[in-house]
Amino acid sequence: MADFCPECDNLLRKKNENGKIYLVCKCGFQKELEQNSEKLNSSIQKKKIDLEKNLIIISEEDKVSVNLKTKKNCPKCGFTEAETWQVQIRGADEPMTHFFKCLKCKYTWREN
Ligand SMILES: [Zn+2]
Numbered sequence: 468m469a470d471f472c473p474e475c476d477n478l479l480r481k482k483n484e485n486g487k488i489y490l491v492c493k494c495g496f497q498k499e500l501e502q503n504s505e506k507l508n509s510s511i512q513k514k515k516i517d518l519e520k521n522l523i524i525i526s527e528e529d530k531v532s533v534n535l536k537t538k539k540n541c542p543k544c545g546f547t548e549a550e551t552w553q554v555q556i557r558g559a560d561e562p563m564t565h566f567f568k569c570l571k572c573k574y575t576w577r578e579n
């Protein structure tokens with residue numbers, strides 16, 4: 468979609484400044500491109516709503532991290548099931564650290 472300057476009818480160029488998109492003309496005219504940013508915001512908003520819909524059945528505590536259950540012996544109480552999730556602690560080159568949380572006593576530990 469081409470936009471023309473209302474002052475001199477030259478083609479406006481897009482300029483990105485501080486995260487906002489402006490249409491600028493060489494004559495000095497400029498306007499913020501609001502239409503696109505609104506569209507962007509509403510699509511982000513929609514995604515957020517979709518995400519929240521999916522989270523309704525999950526409890527408040529689980530919202531923070533949706534973890535997988537795995538067969539793992541708790542080093543504290545010996546229970547055989549734990550939640551597991553992975554965290555990249557240092558740089559991107561480092562392997563993931565696996566975290567486990569006992570489903571019975573909530574003891575949390577990590578293994579590399
Ligand atoms: Zn102009």
Ligand SMILES: [Zn+2]
Binds near residue numbers: 542543544570
């Ligand atoms: Zn345990």
